[in-house]
Amino acid sequence: MSLEIIHEDERLIAVSKPAGRLVIPGRGSCAGDPTLKAEVEGRTGAKVFVVHRLDREASGLVVFAKDAECHRRLCGQFARRQVHKLYLALAWGAVEQDGIVKAPIREYGSGRMGVHPQGKPARTIFRVLRRFASAALLVVEPLTGRRHQIRVHLYHIGHPILGDDRYGNDLPVGGYPRLMLHARRAVFMHPDGRKLVLETPPGADFDSVVSNAAAG
Numbered sequence: 001m002s003l004e005i006i007h008e009d010e011r012l013i014a015v016s017k018p019a020g021r022l023v024i025p026g027r028g029s030c031a032g033d034p035t036l037k038a039e040v041e042g043r044t045g046a047k048v049f050v051v052h053r054l055d056r057e058a059s060g061l062v063v064f065a066k067d068a069e070c071h072r073r074l075c076g077q078f079a080r081r082q083v084h085k086l087y088l089a090l091a092w093g094a095v096e097q098d099g100i101v102k103a104p105i106r107e108y109g110s111g112r113m114g115v116h117p118q119g120k121p122a123r124t125i126f127r128v129l130r131r132f133a134s135a136a137l138l139v140v141e142p143l144t145g146r147r148h149q150i151r152v153h154l155y156h157i158g159h160p161i162l163g164d165d166r167y168g169n170d171l172p173v174g175g176y177p178r179l180m181l182h183a184r185r186a187v188f189m190h191p192d193g194r195k196l197v198l199e200t201p202p203g204a205d206f207d208s209v210v211s212n213a214a215a216g
Contacts, residue, residue: 003039006200011070011191012063013040013048016200019059019178024050040064052078055148057165060087060183061200070191077188078145084187087140087150088129088202090180090210091159092173095136098127101153105146112166113148115156122146124153135162135174135213139184150181162209182206 004016015036017023022035040048048064049071065071077083106119123143130137136159142149151167154160160168163176172179182202190196 003043004200005043006061007196007198009190011067012051012065012074013044014061014063014186014198015040016203017054017059017062017183018203019057019205022056023053023062036062037064051075052083052145054183055151055179055181057163057179058181058183059178059203059206060181061186061198062183063186063198073191074188081144082188084185085142085183086185087142088182088184088206089126089138089140089150089154090162090206090213091136091138091154092162092168093134093136093159095126095128095131095138095159098125099157100125101157103153103156105149105152107147111147113146113152115152120144120146122149122153124150126154130210130214132213133216135216137210137213151179162213176209178205178209180206180209 006014006016017036022033024035024037051063051065051074054062065074101124103115104119105113105122106116108114125141127139128136129139140150151161155167160173162174162180163172163178165172185199187197
């Protein structure tokens with residue numbers, strides 16, 4: 001699969017990550033597992049810096065910096081929650097209305113996260129885009145940046161993401177082969193001072209599951 005570049009200039013590069021691809025080597029990965037970072041470096045011919053991460057099972061927009069100063073500035077925006085991010089998620093069940101989840105999240109071990117009173121504050125806004133017989137397509141905005149936040153919060157309110165093999169009751173949720181979570185849009189300030197709006201639509205593998213949900 002060829003690398004899909006969403007935006008590239010002298011300071012940064014943004015690409016569309018397919019589901020199943022690691023951004024960088026992580027827990028449980030093997031030495032031979034290809035990473036998105038390595039693929040981007042092969043494309044640019046130079047070292048790139050990871051600005052943010054996306055779950056291996058998810059797809060969508062990932063941004064890399066090409067120099068240390070750009071990396072510092074972009075990471076600062078993410079840390080200060082100045083980056084506006086939108087995701088698409090196909091959630092199980094009948095989601096009756098838009099809402100916001102305010103539930104603290106902590107790590108329980110082995111990389112699994114969960115809601116806990118002593119966890120770190122976390123907030124997620126969701127809006128129903130389309131309703132189906134047993135699922136709903138949501139637009140989701142995480143207002144904080146906790147690990148697995150969207151997956152944990154939707155599971156917490158009884159609407160786990162279809163295809164999730166970690167957060168749900170019968171895994172993978174709905175029996176789907178991929179996690180139905182896609183990083184659709186990011187808005188932030190470029191180091192040169194201009195606002196950058198980056199978007200990438202979901203791929204055919206995501207759309208086919210949505211079509212099946214609509215037909216079901």
